Amino acid sequence: MSAVLSKNHYLFTSESVGEGHPDKVCDQISDGILDECLRQDPESHVACETFASQALILVGGELSTNAHIDVQKVAYNVVQRIGYTNPDYGLDCNSMAVLNMIHSQSSDINQGVLGKGLDEFKGQQGAGDQGMMFGFACKETPELMPAPIMFAHKLMRKSAELRKSGEVKWMRPDSKSQVTIEYEGHRPVRIDTVVISQQHDAGISYDEIKSTVMEKIIKPVLEPAGLLDSSTKYFINPTGQFIIGGPVGDTGLTGRKIIVDTYGGMGRHGGGAFSGKDPSKVDRSGAYMARYIAKNIVAADLAERCEVQLAYAIGVPFPVSVLVETFGTGIVPDCQIADAVKKVFDCTPAGITKTFNLKRPIYSKTASYGHFGNSEFPWEQTDKAALLKKEF
Numbered sequence: 001m002s003a004v005l006s007k008n009h010y011l012f013t014s015e016s017v018g019e020g021h022p023d024k025v026c027d028q029i030s031d032g033i034l035d036e037c038l039r040q041d042p043e044s045h046v047a048c049e050t051f052a053s054q055a056l057i058l059v060g061g062e063l064s065t066n067a068h069i070d071v072q073k074v075a076y077n078v079v080q081r082i083g084y085t086n087p088d089y090g091l092d093c094n095s096m097a098v099l100n101m102i103h104s105q106s107s108d109i110n111q112g113v114l115g116k117g118l119d120e121f122k123g124q125q126g127a128g129d130q131g132m133m134f135g136f137a138c139k140e141t142p143e144l145m146p147a148p149i150m151f152a153h154k155l156m157r158k159s160a161e162l163r164k165s166g167e168v169k170w171m172r173p174d175s176k177s178q179v180t181i182e183y184e185g186h187r188p189v190r191i192d193t194v195v196i197s198q199q200h201d202a203g204i205s206y207d208e209i210k211s212t213v214m215e216k217i218i219k220p221v222l223e224p225a226g227l228l229d230s231s232t233k234y235f236i237n238p239t240g241q242f243i244i245g246g247p248v249g250d251t252g253l254t255g256r257k258i259i260v261d262t263y264g265g266m267g268r269h270g271g272g273a274f275s276g277k278d279p280s281k282v283d284r285s286g287a288y289m290a291r292y293i294a295k296n297i298v299a300a301d302l303a304e305r306c307e308v309q310l311a312y313a314i315g316v317p318f319p320v321s322v323l324v325e326t327f328g329t330g331i332v333p334d335c336q337i338a339d340a341v342k343k344v345f346d347c348t349p350a351g352i353t354k355t356f357n358l359k360r361p362i363y364s365k366t367a368s369y370g371h372f373g374n375s376e377f378p379w380e381q382t383d384k385a386a387l388l389k390k391e392f
Helices: 022-040 071-082 107-113 147-165 206-225 282-299 334-344 349-356 385-390
Strands: 009-017 045-053 056-064 097-104 131-138 171-184 187-200 233-236 305-312 321-325
Touching: 009 147, 009 187, 022 045, 022 056, 022 071, 056 071, 071 097, 131 282, 147 171, 147 187, 147 206, 187 206, 206 233, 282 305, 282 334, 282 349, 282 385, 321 334, 334 385
Parallel strands: 056 097, 187 233
Antiparallel strands: 009 171, 045 056, 131 305, 171 187, 305 321
């Protein structure tokens, strides 16, 4: 039975999944196809979905591109890179079937994106869809990300490192993690619970699995944070066995891990998935810009925590709303920060694409371990913090 938390203390949990999780397999294939389109034709418009079940990979969606894509080859390369090279693992790159159901993009959508829609927007790139996107940042970690999701991602990265290097030979590609942190206000004070489910070969004892995960994954990743204590609870492969995994254990689908992809449930989410979508789709590029804005606000010390909402109408070349929420941590009113944001950041679909140089094959790396918190990604830079500060 859990201890009663003291006043102003609460628990918050986030999860991550490894590259071999069936939904992440699909995300990686969809982004692999997007990257190949952009590699050949930077003006490609792509909305690609993948479904995986048993040994079947089904790829569908809409393309408007001059690229010639070998869908089967892209899927094979992704699955092989993940490590599904044995039929016992739940998927096998050498024997899987790949069905290609991709077709051309709707001309009705395309004309708005290309600036051929309503007369008042002629010649201006419009948003590829309507919707709202959220970005979030806070000072809990060096990456300005919430601690639970960053720790969960790091556990999964370590798992993949051990498996792919061959250091732990019984590990299979499918895996999940979950981290529960006790907060005092907005400050992480301890890690309450750690959960890891790691797919493994048959014939490996539970004691070996538990000991390896604890000593080679959990301790190296989480001990440096100084948040583990004698009361931290650990659940390692809590079902007792995890041999059957991948698309044999569970059907996979692109876009079904949107909370893993973002902030682990901290902050709101507009509902749109990312993988398989080119930057004209503001579900993706708008979310990247919202994160960029929120991170720069926090990096500029204008707030300890910040959430930014952008909203768009299909075919319209500017956001219909920009909202900043600092949860009472802002040094000036949120409306003033929002006014500064409108001056410093170009939130038009064309401006977002230009700011991050998004018509490049950079998306496959985003399809595992989250789209935020990785300094390799251009939307993770804090190069606008000084400009924001000057507004005040």
